[in-house]
Amino acid sequence: MNEQMTRIPCRNCMPPVQATAEDIARIIEAIPEERRVSDEEYNDRLAHCSGCEKLSEGTCSECGCYVAVRCARARMYCPLYKW
Numbered sequence: 001m002n003e004q005m006t007r008i009p010c011r012n013c014m015p016p017v018q019a020t021a022e023d024i025a026r027i028i029e030a031i032p033e034e035r036r037v038s039d040e041e042y043n044d045r046l047a048h049c050s051g052c053e054k055l056s057e058g059t060c061s062e063c064g065c066y067v068a069v070r071c072a073r074a075r076m077y078c079p080l081y082k083w
Helices: 021-030 039-050 067-072
Strands: 008-010 017-019
Touching: 017 021, 021 067, 039 067
Parallel strands: none
Antiparallel strands: 008 017
């Protein structure tokens, strides 16, 4: 299956919502620029998450969020305080 078409379940949503990589990219683009972190900070946050044992198919099993979205938003933090 095409990676961009793979649906990723949101572990926080009831009933579960599923999003593709394209959906997640659109969500991030919809965040007002003043509420997003810089590209450098975004990439640093993603790097921390990519090596985390709680990362599961693009979501954080600690809090259930889409990691890419959490990393993009200013005023957000890692639920394990890694960033």
